[in-house]
Amino acid sequence: MASPKLDRGEIIARNIGVGCFTTFGGFFSGGMVAVLIAKFVGSVQGCKPVEGLPACNWWVYAGVGAVLGAVTLPILALSRLNAEIPSPAAGVIAEIIVKEGETVAVQTVVARLETEKGAALGKNDAPAASGTTSSPAGKQPEKAASTSGPQREATPVSGAARQQPPAPAIAASHTGNGNSFEDRVRTKSSPLVRKIAAEHGVNIASLQGSGVAGRVTKRDILSFIESGASTTSPIQGGRAGGHALPLPQPWPGDVVEPMSKMRALISEHMVASRQTSAHVTSFFEVDFTRVARIRAKNRAEFEAATGQKLTYMPFIIKAVTQGLQAFPIMNSSVAGTNVIYRKQMNIGIAVALDWGLIVPVIRNANDLSLSGITRALNDLAARARAKKLSPEEVQGGTFTITNPGVFGSLMGTPIINQPQVAIMGVGAIEKRTKVLPGADGEDTIAIRTCAYFSISFDHRVIDGAVADQFLAFVKKTIETFPETGF
Amino acid sequence: MSEITYLEAIREGLFEEMERDKNVFCLGEDIGAYGGAFKVTEGLMAKYGEQRVIDTPISETAIIGAAAGAAHMGMRPVCEMQFIDFLSSGYSILTNYVATARYRAMLPTPMVVRGPSGGYVRGGPFHSQNPEAAFLHTPGLKIVYPATASDAKGLLKSAIRDDDCVLYFEHKYLYRRIKEEMPSGDHLTPIGKARIAREGTDVSIITYAATVWKALEAAEQVEKEDGLSVEVVDLRTLLPMDDEAIIATVKKTNRVLIVHEDTRTGGVAGEITARINESAFEWLDAPILRVTAADVPLPYSPPLEDYVLPQTSDIVVALRKLASY
Numbered sequence: 001m002a003s004p005k006l007d008r009g010e011i012i013a014r015n016i017g018v019g020c021f022t023t024f025g026g027f028f029s030g031g032m033v034a035v036l037i038a039k040f041v042g043s044v045q046g047c048k049p050v051e052g053l054p055a056c057n058w059w060v061y062a063g064v065g066a067v068l069g070a071v072t073l074p075i076l077a078l079s080r081l082n083a084e085i086p087s088p089a090a091g092v093i094a095e096i097i098v099k100e101g102e103t104v105a106v107q108t109v110v111a112r113l114e115t116e117k118g119a120a121l122g123k124n125d126a127p128a129a130s131g132t133t134s135s136p137a138g139k140q141p142e143k144a145a146s147t148s149g150p151q152r153e154a155t156p157v158s159g160a161a162r163q164q165p166p167a168p169a170i171a172a173s174h175t176g177n178g179n180s181f182e183d184r185v186r187t188k189s190s191p192l193v194r195k196i197a198a199e200h201g202v203n204i205a206s207l208q209g210s211g212v213a214g215r216v217t218k219r220d221i222l223s224f225i226e227s228g229a230s231t232t233s234p235i236q237g238g239r240a241g242g243h244a245l246p247l248p249q250p251w252p253g254d255v256v257e258p259m260s261k262m263r264a265l266i267s268e269h270m271v272a273s274r275q276t277s278a279h280v281t282s283f284f285e286v287d288f289t290r291v292a293r294i295r296a297k298n299r300a301e302f303e304a305a306t307g308q309k310l311t312y313m314p315f316i317i318k319a320v321t322q323g324l325q326a327f328p329i330m331n332s333s334v335a336g337t338n339v340i341y342r343k344q345m346n347i348g349i350a351v352a353l354d355w356g357l358i359v360p361v362i363r364n365a366n367d368l369s370l371s372g373i374t375r376a377l378n379d380l381a382a383r384a385r386a387k388k389l390s391p392e393e394v395q396g397g398t399f400t401i402t403n404p405g406v407f408g409s410l411m412g413t414p415i416i417n418q419p420q421v422a423i424m425g426v427g428a429i430e431k432r433t434k435v436l437p438g439a440d441g442e443d444t445i446a447i448r449t450c451a452y453f454s455i456s457f458d459h460r461v462i463d464g465a466v467a468d469q470f471l472a473f474v475k476k477t478i479e480t481f482p483e484t485g486f
Numbered sequence: 487m488s489e490i491t492y493l494e495a496i497r498e499g500l501f502e503e504m505e506r507d508k509n510v511f512c513l514g515e516d517i518g519a520y521g522g523a524f525k526v527t528e529g530l531m532a533k534y535g536e537q538r539v540i541d542t543p544i545s546e547t548a549i550i551g552a553a554a555g556a557a558h559m560g561m562r563p564v565c566e567m568q569f570i571d572f573l574s575s576g577y578s579i580l581t582n583y584v585a586t587a588r589y590r591a592m593l594p595t596p597m598v599v600r601g602p603s604g605g606y607v608r609g610g611p612f613h614s615q616n617p618e619a620a621f622l623h624t625p626g627l628k629i630v631y632p633a634t635a636s637d638a639k640g641l642l643k644s645a646i647r648d649d650d651c652v653l654y655f656e657h658k659y660l661y662r663r664i665k666e667e668m669p670s671g672d673h674l675t676p677i678g679k680a681r682i683a684r685e686g687t688d689v690s691i692i693t694y695a696a697t698v699w700k701a702l703e704a705a706e707q708v709e710k711e712d713g714l715s716v717e718v719v720d721l722r723t724l725l726p727m728d729d730e731a732i733i734a735t736v737k738k739t740n741r742v743l744i745v746h747e748d749t750r751t752g753g754v755a756g757e758i759t760a761r762i763n764e765s766a767f768e769w770l771d772a773p774i775l776r777v778t779a780a781d782v783p784l785p786y787s788p789p790l791e792d793y794v795l796p797q798t799s800d801i802v803v804a805l806r807k808l809a810s811y
Contacts, residue, residue: 192740192771211772212811218740218771 188215196221200395201418206264225391227261228358228384262356273418277334278459281413282468286475288429288449291315294483306371312429313349314373316401319477320424321345321366324399327470329462331398333419339461348397348417349377351384352407358384359417361397405429411452421461424471427452490668493661495635496526496600498668499642500564504534507562510646513540513549514566523568524602524661546576550599554584554651557597562646567601570655571615584651585626598645600654603631604696604747605779605795607659610786616695616748616779621653622725622757629725630677631655633698635666637722640675648677657696664699678723680731686717689808690735692758693745694721697777697796701745704801714809724754732758733766740771741808745796750778772811777804 189197189204193216197204200221207224209216250256259267295310302310324331324345333340345366348359360380365373383389400417405428414423429451438444453475457467490498504510511534512527518541521528531539542549546567553563567573573580580599587593605614621627628650632638638656645652683698684705691701698720705716719735721728736742742762744755755776762774777796785791 190740190771191768195768215811217811 188213189221190215190217192218193221196225200225200391201269202265203268206268222391224261225394226389228356228387228389228394260355262358266357269418270415273415276418277416277421279413279416279456280459280464280467281454281456282464282471283411284453284455284468284471284475286451286453287434287479288312288451291478291481292429292449294481302371302374306375308371308374308378310374311377313377313401313403313426314370315478315481316426316474317347317349317362317365317373317377318370319474319481320347320399320401322477323470323474325366326473327466329466330422330457330470332421332461333398334421334458334461335419342398344396344398346396346398348400348420349380350400350402350414350417351381353385358389358394359397359400360384360389360393361395363396400424401426405451411454413454414456416456416458421458422467422470423456424474425454425456427454488667489665490635491662492632492635492638492656492664492666493524493526495639495666495668496642496656497528497530499639499646500527500530501533502672503562503564503643503646504530504538507646509560510562510564511538511540511556512564512566513542513553515542515544515549515568517541517566522566524658526602526656527566546572547579550576550579550584550597553597553599554579554587554595557595557651558587558593562596562598564598564600564646567599569609569613569615570601570603570617571612573599573601573617573653574620577620580621580627580651580653581624585624587626588650589626594649595651596647596649597651598642598648598654599651600642600645600656602658602661603655604657604659605784605791606696606747608786608788608791609658609784611783614784614791616655616746618653618655618724619748619753619757622754626650627725628652628677628723629655630723631657631695632675632722633657633660633683633695633720635664636668636673637675637681637720639668640673641677641722643672644674644677647674652677655695659696660699675722678726678728680728681720681722682717682731682735683720684716684718686715686739688715688739689741689743689805690717690719690739691743691745691801691805692719692721692732692735694724694754695747697745697747697801700796700798700801703798704805707798707802708805708809712806712809714805716805727758727761729761729765732761733769736762736766737769740769741811742770742772742774743777743801743804743808744774745777745801747779747795749781750776751781753778772808775804775808777801 188209188211193204196202196218202221202224204216204221207216207220208214210220211217291312295312295315299310302308328341329339331342331345333342344364347362347365349362350357350359360383362368362373362376362380365376368376380389380393383393397417397420399420400414400423402412402414402423403426404412404414405426408428411427412425414425416423429449431447432450433445434448434450435443436446436448453471455467455471500512504512512530514522514527516522517527518531518536518539520541521530527539542552549565549567553565556563567576576599584595584597587595603618604616607614618629618631621629628645628648630641630645630652631654632641638660642654645654684702686705691705693701698718701716701718705714705718708714708716717735717739719731721731744758746754748754753776755778759774759776762770777800779796780794782794784794
């Protein structure tokens with residue numbers, strides 16, 4: 001969308017993303033400012049525009065005469081989501097043009113604001129005096145006309161506004177990847193860096209730039225991504241630390257250390273994920289006795305043939321990919337009010353590191369054999385620990401498996417790796433006593449190799465029944481794993 | 487095979503094409519008996535005679551007009567402008583007549599207009615120009631501007647064989663300053679294909695003609711002194727421009743410096759910048775910069791000429807600015 005040029009006294013709202021970012025643009029000086037609703041562009045990731053939503057429902061929260069703060073008082077709300085939109089300027093609502101609850105097209109003027117500056121101007125009743133200096137009166141409107149160009153008809157200005165001098169160049173907030181123009185100037189980046197940031201879900205503002213005046217350069221962002229800190233996308237506007245709790249103070253003898261970049265990113269992503277997805281976790285117990293037997297039987301031969309250690313994880317990944325094929329919603333992403341069903345099944349495997357956590361991704365895991373999965377898994381894990389992963393190898397995951405069981409944990413409630421919709425946790429695989437039907441029909445106590453699986457899923461798009469069916473499918477697949485699956 | 491100069495490479499190309507095709511002939515001021523102002527055509531008349539190496543009156547319009555007529559009738563004329571600066575005297579017939587002939591009357595005009603171009607030789611305003619941008623704007627023309635001896639030969643031979651009018655700019659500063667062994671056989675350089683003169687990863691210089699060498703010098707210097715890896719793209723052909731090569735280097739290094747010897751305003755660099763903006767904006771990590779001649783007539787005075795024309799040191803400064811952006 002071309003950024004609309006506006007006459008003075010007007011403000012537009014554009015790029016209102018669902019639950020992720022809101023940005024106002026516009027410029028004004030005359031006092032009365034109009035509010036326009038613009039094209040809906042946005043997604044949960046805040047990077048890819050979602051087309052097909054031409055109109056939004058809006059209403060004005062505050063009434064005429066309400067005084068708005070300079071930054072974030074809500075004046076409009078998206079009907080379903082109650083998204084708050086920051087007021088573009090301090091001022092008073094002078095006029096509300098659309099009725100509450102009315103559905104309007106994008107670019108419609110819905111309200112006018114009166115700013116302090118404008119009020120002062122109005123009292124002066126000498127608009128030209130407040131203009132820049134001594135420009136000939138006849139020339140300025142011409143200039144204004146040429147800058148507003150073809151948009152003039154779309155955004156008619158009142159006669160009063162017309163007589164006022166052209167606006168000082170308060171730049172419109174050209175919204176792009178969810179950052180306002182001001183943000184972008186402040187964060188000092190380039191089109192390429194913003195593109196990379198959007199693709200990799202990096203908040204540019206959190207980086208230290210090495211370019212001129214702190215600009216974040218390509219090298220800065222790539223080395224940041226290569227450090228492995230970015231495996232998920234932060235949600236615009238949903239930054240960690242948004243709460244206003246007082247900061248804890250260090251006591252004598254305490255040690256204060258700044259977070260590493262990786263730690264800061266994990267912190268941000270975890271909170272953002274919690275704020276984004278409606279987390280629900282469900283648990284199943286999976287009997288690994290059969291897989292343990294298959295593994296024991298084939299282990300020596302497999303390791304001799306492939307040179308790879310055979311663990312339980314490839315069996316689990318294999319079962320998960322089959323489960324994802326049967327329940328595609330588990331392998332999806334939420335984009336605004338759209339659901340993106342991923343064709344690829346790229347399984348992220350959380351790898352604990354001494355210095356944090358990283359989630360390398362096995363691409364198209366559904367196309368791999370058990371030995372192929374093993375090879376990919378061992379390779380990625382080894383290189384993760386050696387800090388040798390390339391940025392692509394920690395991106396593009398569509399489902400994540402985390403394995404706290406290696407440390408003895410029985411079960412956990414993992415946080416979803418955004419923008420995915422589910423994550424599976426594997427508890428400790430250990431021998432347990434179980435009650436099973438015996439040969440004579442009587443119950444009998446047996447020793448079985450078992451583990452608790454947990455699935456955290458996004459209830460926005462996955463209901464409990466579906467998640468449980470998925471995990472039941474995975475359980476069944478593991479418990480009936482074919483003898484010849486190599 | 488021994489090395490030959492840029493000038494000798496052009497001459498060799500002319501000999502080979504005249505030998506290969508009886509329809510190829512040369513015309514221009516003092517190109518026959520005298521051998522041309524720079525001796526590019528020396529020996530040509532002795533071998534091929536006055537019918538195929540024609541000394542003309544001093545009229546660029548007449549030279550180009552006669553060549554166009556001959557080209558329509560199946561000949562392949564090669565016109566020499568004694569200095570390419572005088573090409574502007576043939577501007578109307580080239581742009582109004584030659585460039586539109588195929589469109590207007592389906593008349594193929596397989597002709598070449600070549601001539602010594604460029605500065606760095608203390609030639610002053612009438613003998614140092616780079617008028618390529620004036621013709622870049624005209625649909626129907628092709629423009630080549632080789633930077634190496636092998637491309638000088640290969641592009642000339644391709645231009646002569648091309649079925650449209652090709653403006654062939656040859657840089658007089660390079661005439662006797664660079665030497666190269668010619669590729670064996672019937673060596674043709676494709677029109678419309680750029681060349682990577684040096685591979686690099688940090689910054690790209692897009693340039694052509696004599697400034698290719700300045701760019702290479704600058705690239706070497708910043709590699710030594712700053713550890714920068716600079717890619718140098720030699721366009722070779724300006725029209726049609728090799729967009730593919732331009733975009734490829736932008737995507738590779740994300741930082742672009744465009745260098746040309748021509749003046750700045752309305753120059754080729756502006757066109758390249760626009761193309762990158764349109765096709766690869768999101769691949770840019772820094773604004774596109776230009777190093778060009780200043781917007782003034784080229785002075786005779788050596789220190790002033792050095793000041794006006796782009797020098798290696800100017801490119802080094804721009805590279806550093808771009809790399810640190």
